[in-house]
Amino acid sequence: MKKKYSIVFIFLVLAVGTACDDYLDVKPDQSLVVPSTMEDIRLLLDNTTVLNKQPVLTLHGGDEYFVSDEGLPTLGLPEQGAYLWLDDLFQGDPAYDWSTPYQQVFYANVALDALEEIPYKDGVDYKTLRGEALFHRAHAYYHLLQEFAPPYQLGGENEQLLGIILKDSPDVNSKAERSTLEESYSRVLMDLTEAATLLPDFQLPKSRPTKAAALGMLARLKLCMFDYEGASDAAEEALEIYTERLDFNNIDVAANRPFVRFGEETVFYSELVTVTFIFSSEVFVDTTLIESYQPGDLRLQAYFDQVGENRYQERxxxxxxxxxxxxxxxxxxxxxxxxxxxxxxxxxxxxEYLNSLLSRRIKPESFIPVDAVGEDLVNEILLERKKELVGRGLRWTDLRRLNQYPEHSKKVERIVEGQLISLEPNSLNYVFPIPDEEIVLSGVKQNAR
Incomplete structure (x- = not known):
């Protein structure tokens, strides 16, 4: 079995790992890449190097960080392109924010095809593996939608906008076509909904998705679709299943590493693709974001190091x-x-949800429960999203959806070599260009910039 799986693994790596931007044009021998047993499929879906990664360039394009003039040239070309909102974002370099999710789609589809050949489909293992494969495919599509398709439109007409390339199987000979935005979101919704019915409440390690994780992704998706009742329902159900809570009052926020991998705060584990931006000593947290933390908020010390006057870095x-x-x-x-x-x-x-969270983030002597109502309450929650979720790649999606409300829209500005540059609300540059190699190989329509 080990020898057989090593062969399967090698061909999967060759099929996707070396393909990079032209993944959708790869034509491996399918007889060599399809697992044939439950153990094969389990090993395939436990490949965290592939399946527990996600795009990173949304960090560069948002408003959480700024880069010094000295640090900008040290970043990779796609990183510079995302930070400066260039039309030619990737500048000829590999587009890992595109290829990484499509690697995951390929792995998920290989697993789903293999599961169809399994004779017994009523067992717990079968249901769990199918749920995991559907989750990983939906997780990949979700991240592709946040970069390579326009935001879901509050005003409708999503059937008229282009979404992403949806792949139903690992057959790389199938024609690549862009689905509509509505079809793309509907596919993610369908995969996550089924995954939530199949996955167990708990799994270890936390790199394996669970029912709570599927519901959490449903909540993310429904926020993007302005389905606020659906988002809250999914999030509440996930919180009923996953009951662990981390109180920052009970950890050493001054420690070099105040959090542990797979800690109680983590429902599902995933990392952003590793790039220079994450490690650079010339990348700093936005000053106005730092100033938004009130006295006694433990996140300021747990999340950041002060490295100079008005200079904070994520820790x-x-x-x-x-x-x-x-x-x-x-x-x-x-x-x-x-x-x-x-x-x-x-x-x-x-x-109640907001104050429950804040009571575990703020020192008891400093904690004052939020009593805001109406629009003020929405604004308080949106501010806490910025403060709690910094550096996770979520702010870009929040900007895209909130820009559709005039009262919540924001112009993102930065000064680069003495020049002010800006990203206007609802700009076309909130949609990344599809890599040129993909356009050439598949002929799909490019995004407007």
């Missing part, structure tokens, strides 16, 4: 190391529940 991450966490946490679930409830007028319940 504490839920990965437990220097890598950036992109997975699901209880804090995010509580904030999604609170936001969804606030939007639909369930304000008392929204405040």
């Amino acid at each position: 504490g991450r839920l990965t437990g190391n220097i890598l950036s966490f992109g997975g699901l946490s209880t804090g995010e679930l509580e904030l999604m529940a609170a936001e969804g409830l606030a939007w639909i007028g369930e304000e008392e319940k929204a405040r």
Whole structure:
């Protein structure tokens, strides 16, 4: 079995790992890459190097960080392109934010095809593996949608906009076509909904998805679709299943690594793709974000190091190391529940979720429960999203969706070599260009820039 799986693994790596931007044009021998047993499929879906990674360039494009003039040239070309909102974002370099999710789609589809050949489909193992494969495919599609397709439109007409390339099987000979935005979101919704019915409540390690993780991703998706009742329902159900909570009052926030990998705050573990931006000593946290933390807020010390006057750098991450966490946490679930409830007028319940979270983030002597109502309550929750979820790649998606409300829209500005540059709300540059290699190989339509 080990020898057989090593062959399967090698061909999967060759099929996707070496393909990079032209993944969708790869034509491996399918008879060599399809696992044939449950053990094969389990090993395939436990490949964390592939399946527990996610795109990173949303960090560069948002408003959480700024880069010094000295540091900008040290970043990779796609990193510079994302930070400067260039039309030619990738500048000829590999587009890992595109290829990484499509590697995951390929792995998931290989697993799903193999599961169809398994004779016994009523067992727990079969259901769990199918749920995991559907989750990973949906997780990949979700991240592709946040970069390579326009934001879901509050005003409708999503059937008229282009989404992403959806792949139903590992057959690389199938024609690559862009689905509509509505079809793309519907596919993610369908995969996550089924995954939530199949996955167990708990699994270890936390790199394996669970029912709570599937519900958490549903909540993320429904926030993007402005389905606030659906988002709060999914987040609340996830919180009922996953009951662990991390109180920052009970950890050493001054420690070099205040969090541990797979800690109690983590519902599902995923890391952002590793790039220079994450490690650079010339990348700093936005000053206005730092100033938004009130006295006694333990996150300021747990998350950041002050390295100079008005200079803060990120330190504490839920990965437990220097890598950036992109997975699901209880804090995010509580904030999604609170936001969804606030939007639909369930304000008392929204405040309960928000205050429950803040009581575990702020020193007891400094904690004052939020009593805001109406628009003020929504604004409080949105501010706490910025403060709680910094550095996870979520802010870009928040900007895209909130820009559709005039009262929440924001122009992102930065000064580069003395020049002010800006990203206007609802700019076309909120949609990344599809890599040129993909356009040439598949002929799909490019995004407008």
